[in-house]
Amino acid sequence: MQKLLLSMAVLTVGFSGSSAFAMGEKTYRQVCMACHASGVANAPKSGDKVRWAPLIAEGQVILTAHGYVGVRGMPAKGGKPDLSIEDFSAATNYMVNQSGGDWKRPEKSMMDGIKKELIARELAQKNPKK
Helix, strand or coil: CHHHHHHHHHHHHHHHHHHHHHHHHHHHHHHHHHHHCCCHHHCCCCCCHHHHHHHHHCCHHHHHHHHHHCECCECHHHHCCCCCHHHHHHHHHHHHHHCCCCCCCCCHHHHHHHHHHHHHHHHHHHCCCC
């Protein structure tokens, strides 16, 4: 019985990880690919390790939060107003992992950090320093 439960737990973890990857790829294909496949508006192409390296170095919290509210030439939420932070994060992870990174699906504490940084970034955009 213990072996059966352990096997089920391992399968569940495997599927949840692969489903996060699948969700990231799906969101990438539906939203991000329009710019990140061809480099429109100077977007780093998915798979371009040189262009992605400094972005990956910013860290998962910063890159995800700043991208979500819009950064450089990228529109907020990748131009899809109803895109959730969770789906955006999955797509960002997908692109990072295709481009030399090794990011994992954010746990609750990291997602809380992303949301906190996202609020700070939104406030900074609304109240720029003069």
